Amino acid sequence: MSGLVKGWCPGALRPMETADGLVLRIRPHGSRLDVEQACAIADLAEAHGSGLIDLGTRAHVQLRGVRAESLPALHAALAGLGLLDPDPRAEARRNILTTPVWRDDETPRLVAALEAALDAAPSLPPKFGFAVDTGERAVLGGASADIRIERSSQGLILRADGMALGEPVTAETAAPRAVGLAHWFAAHRGGITRMARLIATGLAPLRPATVPPLTGAPLVPGTTPFGLCLALPFGQMEAKTLRAIAVAPLRLTPWRSVLVEGVAELPVPDGLIADAGDPLLRVAACTGAPGCASASVATRDLARRLAPMVPRGCTLHVSGCAKGCAHPGAADVTLTGREGRFDLILNGPAGGEPLARDLTPDELTGHLRGHLAPYL
Ligand code: SF4
Missing domain, CATH: 3.90.480.10 (Sulfite Reductase Hemoprotein;Domain 2)
Structure with missing residues (x-):
């Protein structure tokens, strides 16, 4: 088709x-x-x-x-x-993540300018993206983006992901400079697909990066000033x-x-979480079986069942296979489906080295209790 x-x-x-x-x-x-x-x-x-x-x-x-x-x-x-x-092509290129914590500032204007400027962007790898993180503080540092427009104590900056400092820009120059940085990446990347990996090779864009972003914490569920x-x-x-x-x-x-x-209160519909302490927030789980053809196990019902066992500050990842779509990084405990059973990985990603293999969902409960006990 x-x-x-x-x-x-x-x-x-x-x-x-x-x-x-x-x-x-x-x-x-x-x-x-x-x-x-x-x-x-x-x-x-x-x-x-x-x-x-x-x-x-x-x-x-x-x-x-x-x-x-x-x-x-x-x-x-x-x-x-x-x-x-x-x-x-235009759809794939318009990969812009925008801060949710802007307020009466230039953020919408910057997004529109960047969207327009992307017409002149080079061909970029599929996961390559931009962040417009220009609320009072930058909050998207932990989210995936390769080129970031952020707020600093001296005004706006443009920062290549992987660098601690950014180059000062204005509301007028931010978008064209972001596209200029994308061209620099495209010219130097070779087979590398993400900015931070290119920066880790020791290369740095030519313009001086001298200013750190002002950083803030991600939003948590509940009432916020926004x-x-x-x-x-x-x-x-x-x-x-x-x-x-x-x-x-x-x-x-x-x-x-x-x-x-702008809404402070709302009847919270079933299936959404407004309490930052809800244990479901400590659990990640992908689609799993039967929705994903790569999975041999169901994931989300198991994750819901195990969530109450996960202490505050800990994370559990239930993955249908070693790809780990729901949580590409490490979790305190990861359960990875394989041939209808689960491998258990401690402090690693879904494709990490298992500590125990071939566990049934019923056997998992005991294992999980033992491994999470030190955190209780
Ligand atoms: S991690 Fe594997 S099973 Fe889960 S959604 Fe991704 S490909 Fe499918």
């Missing part, structure tokens, strides 16, 4: 095939949906997909279980909402949940949460 590609990085114009239908990824401008867009996406998820909506670590929205014959209608609707790029922050367990919600919280514009975060802009 033309226009469909296999791979981990789908778009709206290039959906990804999975075991439970197509995954169609929408990239909201400024990592934000207005009320009309959010309600329409909920309707589209129900009309053309499974009704399940994912929120990814780059603040993208994904519709699951989409039928191929629905694509023309979906594309027409997304175009009407201002959420469709003119072509797959609105109500609600977390999505495993980064997923039902369409009716999205509709229920779309009482104001929604700012999408890379921490699998949604900020309901």
Whole structure:
């Protein structure tokens, strides 16, 4: 089927095939949906997909279980909402994560300028992305991005991921300089796909980087000065949940949460988390079986069952296979599915060296209790 590609990085114009239908990824401008867009996406998820909506670590929205014959209608609707790029190349390039904690500042203007400037960007690897992190403090340092526009004590800076310091820029020069840095990366990268890895080779862009960003902590669920922050367990919600919280514009975060802009309180729909102490926030789990063809085990029900055993400050990752999509880094305990059973890895990623192998879900409880005991 033309226009469909296999791979981990789908778009709206290039959906990804999975075991439970197509995954169609929408990239909201400024990592934000207005009320009309959010309600329409909920309707589209129900009309053309499974009704399940994912929120990814780059603040993208994904519709699951989409039928191929629905694509023309979906594309027409997304175009009407201002959420469709003119072509797959432009869509892939518009990989911009925006801070959720901006307030009456130049952030929206910077995002628009960067989107326009990307027309002149070189060809970049699929995971390569930009962050506009220009609230009072930069909060996206732990989120995936290669070129960052941030706030410093001296004004705006442009920072290559992997460098501690950035070069001073203005609201006018930030976007063209970001594209200039992308050209520098493209010219020097060889086979390297991410900025931090290129910087780690000892190369540095020519312009002087002299200023550190002002940094702040990521948002946690609950009432914040910017609105109500609600977390999505495993980064997923039902369409009716999205509709229920779309009482104001929604700012999408890379921490699998949604900020309901300017709203202090809201009846929290079932399936969302407004309490930063909820144990489900300590657990990551991918789609697993049967939704992902690479998985031989179900993941999320097990993760829900095990979550109450995970102490504060600890993390548990239940992965359908060694790829580790839900949590690419290390967790305190990782359970990786293999041939219908689980391997247990301590302080490592899903593909790490197991401490115990071939465990059944029932055997896991005892093992987990033992390994987490030192943290209790
Ligand atoms: S980690 Fe493996 S099983 Fe889980 S979603 Fe990724 S590819 Fe599928």
